[in-house]
Amino acid sequence: MSPVEFPEDPEPSERFPAGLLHVPVRSGPAGCTTRFFRTPLGGRTAVGFTSAAKLTATLGTDQPSIRLSEPALRALAAPLGVTTLTVDPQFSAPATDRTAAEVRERENTWSRWHPQHVGALRVTGAAAVVACLNLLVG
Structure with a gap:
């Protein structure tokens, strides 16, 4: 055979x-x-x-x-x-939704913050600097 x-x-x-x-x-x-x-x-x-x-x-x-x-x-x-x-791939991921990402980014910008919130951050930061200086000066 x-x-x-x-x-x-x-x-x-x-x-x-x-x-x-x-x-x-x-x-x-x-x-x-x-x-x-x-x-x-x-x-x-x-x-x-x-x-x-x-x-x-x-x-x-x-x-x-x-x-x-x-x-x-x-x-x-x-x-x-x-x-x-x-x-000839049969599948692809959907395209990203740029408009939704841009809206989220705009909502998180500093210009959208309330002035009192920004002022509170400035005051808190200044108080921390003064406290550090008091420790150094004595």
């Missing part, structure tokens, strides 16, 4: 050509730049989509993109230490 040879299954880590990809970008001072994302374990990854519909379904209609080949995207990512390429 002769051994039957089976072709080896490709390893998941082996690279395969993905063709032209829709790559998410963002505007910057020098034009558009490629967006990089995080894997569930926290590593950085370049992301590409095989169709504009898949990009829109995952990242929304407002996400601009460019067309790049898989080797070109890897070449852009390599100098930044990004060696992983994720093709």
Whole structure:
């Protein structure tokens, strides 16, 4: 009985050509730049989509993109230490709500404090300085 040879299954880590990809970008001072994302374990990854519909379904209609080949995207990512390429990710975290964060920040500014509260802090601070000076002077 002769051994039957089976072709080896490709390893998941082996690279395969993905063709032209829709790559998410963002505007910057020098034009558009490629967006990089995080894997569930926290590593950085370049992301590409095989169709504009898949990009829109995952990242929304407002996400601009460019067309790049898989080797070109890897070449852009390599100098930044990004060696992983994720093709057609299905999930993404929702965008942060900047307006809610800005409202919280404005509510916590000094200009929103009542003048009596600010005065109480000044008086308390001045009393602490005088007490320290009394200890030093004797």
